[in-house]
Amino acid sequence: MKRLSLILFLSLISLGIFAQDDLMNLVNQSTPKEINYTTATFKSTRIMNGHSIERMPHGQLDVRISHRFGTLNSGGYNFFGLDQSNIHLGLEYGITNWLMVGVGRSEFEKTFDGFAKFSILRQSTGAKNMPVSVSVLTSVALKTLKFTDQTRTNYFTSRLAYVGQILVARKINEAFSVQLTPSYVHRNLVATELDPNDIFALGAGARVKLTKRVSLNGEYYYIANPKTYLSQQVYNPLSVGFDIETGGHVFQLFFTNSLGMTEKQFIGGTTGQWKKGDIHFGFNISRVFTLVKHQKPANY
Amino acid sequence: MKRLFLFSLLLTLVLGANAQKFMTKNGYIGFFSHTPMEDIKADNNQVVGVLDISSGEMVYQALIKSFHFDRALMEEHFNENYMESDKIPKSIFKGKITNLASVDFTKPGTYDVTVDGDLTIHDVTNKISTKGTIEVVSGGINASSKFNIVPEDYKIAIPGVVREKIDKNLGVTVTMKFTPVAK
Numbered sequence: 001m002k003r004l005s006l007i008l009f010l011s012l013i014s015l016g017i018f019a020q021d022d023l024m025n026l027v028n029q030s031t032p033k034e035i036n037y038t039t040a041t042f043k044s045t046r047i048m049n050g051h052s053i054e055r056m057p058h059g060q061l062d063v064r065i066s067h068r069f070g071t072l073n074s075g076g077y078n079f080f081g082l083d084q085s086n087i088h089l090g091l092e093y094g095i096t097n098w099l100m101v102g103v104g105r106s107e108f109e110k111t112f113d114g115f116a117k118f119s120i121l122r123q124s125t126g127a128k129n130m131p132v133s134v135s136v137l138t139s140v141a142l143k144t145l146k147f148t149d150q151t152r153t154n155y156f157t158s159r160l161a162y163v164g165q166i167l168v169a170r171k172i173n174e175a176f177s178v179q180l181t182p183s184y185v186h187r188n189l190v191a192t193e194l195d196p197n198d199i200f201a202l203g204a205g206a207r208v209k210l211t212k213r214v215s216l217n218g219e220y221y222y223i224a225n226p227k228t229y230l231s232q233q234v235y236n237p238l239s240v241g242f243d244i245e246t247g248g249h250v251f252q253l254f255f256t257n258s259l260g261m262t263e264k265q266f267i268g269g270t271t272g273q274w275k276k277g278d279i280h281f282g283f284n285i286s287r288v289f290t291l292v293k294h295q296k297p298a299n300y
Numbered sequence: 301m302k303r304l305f306l307f308s309l310l311l312t313l314v315l316g317a318n319a320q321k322f323m324t325k326n327g328y329i330g331f332f333s334h335t336p337m338e339d340i341k342a343d344n345n346q347v348v349g350v351l352d353i354s355s356g357e358m359v360y361q362a363l364i365k366s367f368h369f370d371r372a373l374m375e376e377h378f379n380e381n382y383m384e385s386d387k388i389p390k391s392i393f394k395g396k397i398t399n400l401a402s403v404d405f406t407k408p409g410t411y412d413v414t415v416d417g418d419l420t421i422h423d424v425t426n427k428i429s430t431k432g433t434i435e436v437v438s439g440g441i442n443a444s445s446k447f448n449i450v451p452e453d454y455k456i457a458i459p460g461v462v463r464e465k466i467d468k469n470l471g472v473t474v475t476m477k478f479t480p481v482a483k
Contacts, residue, residue, distance in 0.1 A: 023321070023350045023359040024394075026481070030325050030348045031361055036389070040380045057372040094372075174386065212381045213459075247462050248373065293370040 036126035041133060041171040042179070044250045044286055045092065045100070045117075047205035048219040048239035049258055049266050052179060053135045053169040055119050056094030059292025064090035064104070066261050066284040073277030081280060088261040093291075106261055113262045115139035115163075123171060137165040141264040158189035163263040165203075175209040183221065185267050191231035199268035200224040213245045217254070221267055237270040241282075252284040320405075322441050322478035323350045329362050329474050331449075333467035340374060340466065342367040349476045351441060353405045356397035358415070358443070360474070361390055382456050383422055391421045395428075403434050410435045415445065421454040432474070443476045 042052035045062065056062050066088040070081030078084065092102030098119040105112050121134040141161045147154045162185070169179035181203030190197055205219040219239045227234045241254020257272035257279055258265070272278030327347035333340040344367045349360045364385035369375040379385040395417020397403065403411040416429045432445030448469040451458060458466055 023352055023357055026321065026323060026350045027348050027359045027361045030323065030350075031363070031390075032325070032346070034363060034365070036365065036386075038386075040376055060372050247377075247465070288371070288373050290371045 033127045035124050035128045038123040038125075038133065038171045041123065041169050041177045042205075042207055042217075043215060043243040043245055044252060044284070046252065046284060047179065047207070047217055048241060048252060048254050048282075048284075049237060049256060049261060050181060050203055050205065050219055050221065050263060051115075051117060051135075051137050051165065051167060052205065053119070053133045053167045055098070055100040055117055055135065056092055056288070058094050058097050059290065060094045061289045061291050062090070062092040062102075063287045063289065064088075064092065064284060066090070066282070068256070068259050068261060068280045068282040070280065071272060071277065072255075072279045072281070086259055086261070104262065106265065108260055108265055110144040111262065111265070112142040112144065113139060113264070123169075132168050132170045134169075135167040137163070137167060137263075139163045139263055141262055161185065161187040161264040163267070165263065177207050179203075179205045181205070181221075183263065183267055185264055187264070187268075190229075192229070194230040196225050196229070196268070198225075201267045203267075207243065210242075215243045217241055217243055217252070223268060225268070232271055234268055235270050235273050237266045238274055239282075248287060250284075250286040252286075254282055255279050256282055320353045321350060321481040322353065323481050324348070324476050324478050327360065327474070327476040329360070329367075329472065331367075331473070332471045334471075335465055335467055338465045340369070342369045342375075342378065344368070347476075349443075349478065350481075351443065351476070351478050353403075353441070356400035358393075358395050358397070358417075360393040360476075362392075363390055365389065382451070382458070388423050391419075393417055393419045395419075397434070403436075405436055405441070408436050408438065419449070421449070422456050424454040426453055439479065441478045443474070443478065445474045447472055 042054050044052065045054045045056065046052060068086045070078055070084035072080050074081050086107050088104055088106045090102055090104035092100060094100045100117045101115065103114045116138055118136045120136055121130055121132065123133040124130045143159045163183065165181050165183045167179060167181050169177060171177045183201040183203055185199040187197050201221045201223045203219065203221040205217065207215045207217045209215045221237050223234070223236055235257060237256060237258040239254050239256035239258070241252060244251045244253065257274050258270040259272065259280060260266040260269050272280065325348050326345055327349040328343065328345045329347050330341065330343045344362050346366045347360055347362045349358065351358045364383045365379060367378065369378065395415045398414045398416050403413060411434045413432055413434050414429065415432055418425050419428045428447065430445050430447040432443060435442040448471055450469060
């Protein structure tokens with residue numbers, strides 16, 4: 001009889017446990033296996049000078065103000081470059097969650113630029129496994145500096161340069177992300193006939209998260225063409241610096257040997273050399289505004 | 301002896317079969333923060349919830365990445381800096397209606413209930429007790445509740461620079477429209 005009541009008691013207990021487990025099982029079975037997309041591979045849509053795979057989501061407007069100061073080796077008289085500054089202003093918008101567009105204006109060579117960036121693949125785990133994120137960037141630069149030779153026929157198309165990039169990135173872990181960026185630049189008009197119209201380059205970038213809001217970034221572009229043109233000697237652009245995030249803003253502070261802030265300018269147009277101290281201090285400020293708010297589901 | 305054993309076995313089975321369960325896969329949990337500087341709001345309408353009306357037990361599970369904000373940047377910060385949703389993808393509530401006797405699940409109407417349970421957010425579990433309503437409607441049961449939580453209770457670190465922009469007590473709204481689980 002004692003044993004029986006024990007059995008009865010145990011079975012009731014097990015019933016209680018069973019009921020709780022049952023609810024939990026039911027919940028777990030019903031929770032859909034979602035695609036877990038990797039977010040924040042980089043903090044900003046730029047690694048430093050060049051684009052990262054990050055894009056503006058739908059309805060978000062990014063207002064960007066970028067500066068590159070003069071070179072550090074210009075000495076104390078020029079306050080190590082801070083007396084001079086080059087500005088790039090940009091307005092960039094996410095049309096959909098996979099397409100962002102932007103327009104900008106650089107002081108350097110009085111250049112207007114426009115780009116479209118397509119997110120082709122997104123790194124994910126869960127229901128869909130994708131090891132890398134891939135984006136494609138196309139951009140056009142329009143140089144509006146007056147033509148130096150006014151006597152010859154100057155075409156509008158001579159002002160244009162085109163850029164194509166494939167951006168492949170992987171967030172390896174919470175703190176470390178890398179990106180490779182094969183790039184192609186076509187310049188319609190170059191200074192001399194011996195200067196290349198087409199430039200091929202491979203970019204590489206990485207970020208290491210130091211704290212939740214600060215990361216150390218590096219970016220390098222290897223230019224495959226001979227870098228000695230008839231008109232000028234160019235170098236591979238290298239940039240090193242920090243991303244600092246404060247609520248609505250991202251500040252990027254860094255050192256770079258490139259004065260140009262768009263692809264066309266820093267790929268095949270970087271004339272500064274790190275080892276000679278042709279290093280520019282630079283910053284990008286990004287402020288994101290929400291133009292289209294997400295809709296709350298109608299049934300609640 | 302044998303008969304009694306059989307009886308207890310039967311009793312278990314009967315009780316088990318009688319456990320009437322209701323569930324939803326589209327439950328809503330939202331939270332709201334109001335400060336003079338900024339209003340922040342997030343919605344998640346993919347919450348899975350289960351209610352057992354025989355015991356009054358309920359379990360809710362929400363995926364953190366399913367909370368959506370007006371501002372994409374806020375959503376990124378929420379996942380990246382505060383909830384660490386890559387490491388901790390879910391929040392779970394396991395609770396029980398303490399005054400189950402005052403709810404007549406056979407009669408349509410609205411009943412006030414008190415729910416006690418364990419709320420797990422950011423891998424930290426706290427006991428909470430909250431008031432809510434159970435509404436018995438034809439073909440289902442609606443449950444709703446409003447309560448406040450303090451982010452620091454769940455070891456969610458909020459840095460000084462933004463502390464003034466985030467309410468110390470976040471208002472949480474829960475709305476579930478349960479339907480019977482087909483057995």
